Amino acid sequence: MKVKISALLMFMSLVINAQIILRGTVVDEYESPLPFVNVIIKGTTQGTTTDDEGRFAFRTKKNRGVLEISFVGFQTQTIKVSPKTKYLNIVLKEGTDVLEEVIVVTKPKKRLKKKENPAYRILKEIWKRKRKNGVDLVNHYQFKKHKTIEIGLNNLDTAFIKSIFKDQYQQAISEIQYDSDGINYYIPIYLSEQVSNVYGNNSSNKLREDIEAEKAEGLGAQGFVFDRMAMTFQNIDVFRNNITLLRKSFVSPLSTDGFATYDYVLYDSIVKNDKKLYNIYFFPIRDQDLAFKGNFWVADEAYTIKKLRMQVVKGANLNFVRGLTFEKEFEIRNDSIYIPTKNAYEGDFTFLDKNDANKGLTIKKTINYEDYLLDKPLPESFYDFKNVKIRPDQYYKSDEYWKKEEKEDYKDTYKLITSVKSKKRIKKITGFINTISSGYINVDALNIQFGPFWTALANNEVEGLRTRIGFRTFKTKDDRVRLSGHVAYGTKDKEFKYGLEAKYLLSYSPRISVSAAYQKDIEQLGSSLFNTTQLLGNTFGSTALFSRGNNFFLSNVEKYATNFDYAINNNLRIGFNLSHSRISSASPENFSVSYRVNPGDVNFVSSVTDVASDIYVSFTPGRFVYGLGVEQRYGRNIFPSIVLNYRHGYKGVLNGTHDYDRIQLKYNQPILLGKFGLLDTTVEGGKTFGQVPVSLMNVIPANQSFSLVPNTFSLLNFYDFVTDTYISTHLEHHFNGFILNRIPFVRKLNLRSLLTFRAAYGTVSNANRALNDGVINSVGTENIQYNAPNKVYYEYGFGFENIGYGNLRFLRVDAIWRSDYRAPANSIAVPTPKFAIRIGIKPGL
Secondary structure (H helix, E strand, C coil), rough: HHHHHHHHHHHHHHHHHEEEEEEEEEEEECCCCCCCCEEEECCCEEEECCCCECCCEECCCCCEEEEEEEECEECCCEEEEEECCCEEEEEECCCCEEECCCCCCCCCHHHHHHHHCHHHHHHHHHHCCCCCCHHHHHCEEEEEEEEEEEEEEEECCEEEHHHHCCCCCCCCHHHHHCCCCCCCCCEEEEEEEEEEEEEEECCCCCCEEEEEEEEEECCHHHCCCHHHHHHHCCCCCCCEEEEECCCEEEEECCCCHHHHHHEEEEEEEEEEEEEEEEEEEEECCCCCCCEEEEEEEECCCCCCCEEEEEEEEEHHHCCCCCEEEEECCCCCCCCCCEEEHHHHHHHHEECCCCCCCCCCEEEEEEEEEEEEECCCCCCHHHCEEEEECCCCCCCCCCHHHHHHHCCCCCCCHHHHHHHHHHHHHHHHHHHHHHHHCCCCCHHHHHHHEEEEHHHEEEEEEEEEEEEEEEEEEEECCCCCCCEEHHHHEEECCHHHHHHHHEEEEEHHHHCEEEEEEEEEEEEEEHHCCCCCCCCCCHHHHHCCCCCCCCCCCEEEEEEEEEEEEEEEHHHHHHEEEEEECCCCCEECCCCCCCCCCCCCCCEEEEEEEEEEEEEEEECCCCCEEECCCCCCEECCCCCEEEEEEEEECCCCHHHCCCCEEEEEHHHHHHECHHHEEEEEEEEEEEEEECCCCCCCEEECEEEECCCCCCCCCCCCCCCCEECCCEEEEEEEEEECCCHHCCCHHHHHHCEEEEEECCCCCEECCCCHHHHHCCCCCCCEEECCCCCCCCEEEEEEEEEEEEEEEECCCEEEEEEEEEEECCCCCCCCCCCCCCCCEEECCCCCC
């Protein structure tokens, strides 16, 4: 009996470990490496493709079999493999389907001139036709689209798998997929699917997309970060000269200016289905350029793209990105019309560096297109209808529906996700990712998040060391109700400050939300010129840990506020605010905001009660929006932003002290300039009508911290410039490597250069000056002296970004100079530097 048991255990052990690792290299008869060769165990789906050097490696669960090596234009080769199989050196011979000419061009050590390159003739034909091919050639079209987004942990070894599944390890190892390298493992943690129908009318340039069904499973609901990362893969139009990706402009391999960025290699030409196809590879001339490497197949005569595969080069050094790969497949109809049949995008993200041995996060986005119907017009009114998703469960469908629709069998993937999403270590990893991206720590048991952690500590002259604990309720990103707040304490003033806000989504369609807030806290009112929807104060001036000089320019603010927000669509909103604020100096002996009730009065008051209403309009065409709950998040894509705000102050209502009107406009427009980089422009201006004290005037935003803050002036002190009429501009040009990548040795540092220019102009009316000038408070301190930038004040500088180590390159350093100006005659004024070095943090995705 013992012998039988031992034999059974030995047999089970052999079955469990019946797997081999296959490695090798594939070359042609000239010993040139062959990339993208299919290497697969015959009769299975286990295999891989070779890399740029012709190398491959993967693990198979079979202990023996037949290895099949195939590549278009070459003869397929088969090799028997077993546990004894060593490193394989495979030579493929030219196939019988090759035309009488087979052009094999290796990348020249010395660059060929454009007209000497055999690929140039083909690319010229593509350039002539790339705007004349495709569905744009027909007046009407429609198709079905199936989109999947899958997120998972990659490059996992057996020790990691054992630590997660423990006693269920053996069963799990038989269900878990191999990673792309075929050796390590991959665990999916989130999967979503969407089926939709698309209708296009080229005559009127209208597009309608109707979502038919959606479903999702996994750990993606803890925050917005996975949505943002997945939205990295928007529809990549390779037929444009420049491709926008992560707010950067990449040169397309099909660009008419492609020869300035790429080396092209015409690899071979074959006949397939009676059509001649050319295979062209492309490589960046400079590894640090924002460019791709890969290859594409071109159909002869029509010169349409049949298939394209490209990936971002590692030298591009995108934060947290180890690799981005894009694949596109097209179907050619009537020898002239190409229609997309599949788009496959894959991103590999790591925290520290791009080392292939490190664990990472994979995001896969696949879109399949089918059921094309061309030139079948529908009524014009049909294309005007907008099918908008307004509720999380709006397009729920039963399991029976998905059995018919799924193009791949995701049943095992959903089952595995259900299993792993409850594992503590997996939840810790995804929680860490969300914490790093949002600043909030998730407490699942309470449905509460604490943070953001970067506001936990601050320091200023009034409060001393300020500690702050913030929180918000968070069950899913689509919560209809959200409570948030904070408690802060200063070691110097020994007082608690706090704030609380409640938001509720009244209606999904139209999208209407309301909110109410109360706070009693210290604020730096000179941090920004205006804000529309943020009810609780959260200004950087009172939350900086390190600053130059003294900062007593802080105000005590007790505030009640409400907001009503109506979204006409995701990118056009109107809203209404009501607020009641009592404002006084947080350090009256150093910073007086006292004012006369009327010009010429001897008596003065030291606090303001501001009762005001705001009406605003926000227009952000093209902006990505995530989430369907009361709080939404916005993508970092390229879009313009226009905000118009009208404010009215009510005197005598609820003890309001001032009657005034104010109108403000802010316009931001990032401009992509192709390979020359991105110019980020902001212009804002405003005017206040009526007499108001300094607490209600427009302060030109200063920044006394050592970090860079958008739309502020780094070489001003708080309240250096106070206005009732102003205009300012902020310009930043990011070269994205255009200059430094062309300098030998320097380009190896992977730095990116930038230029900045900021300017402000403003005035103060005599009536407003008369309210404040010369007022002495009870402790004998004169209030702030008006100093408007009636001669343009400006700052300019240059800097370097993409600074860091490995995959963490989010730091930026700027050198900044300023124009001359007359500093205000305040007793507590600190010297203003004429030059400074400032550090900034630029997020990755």
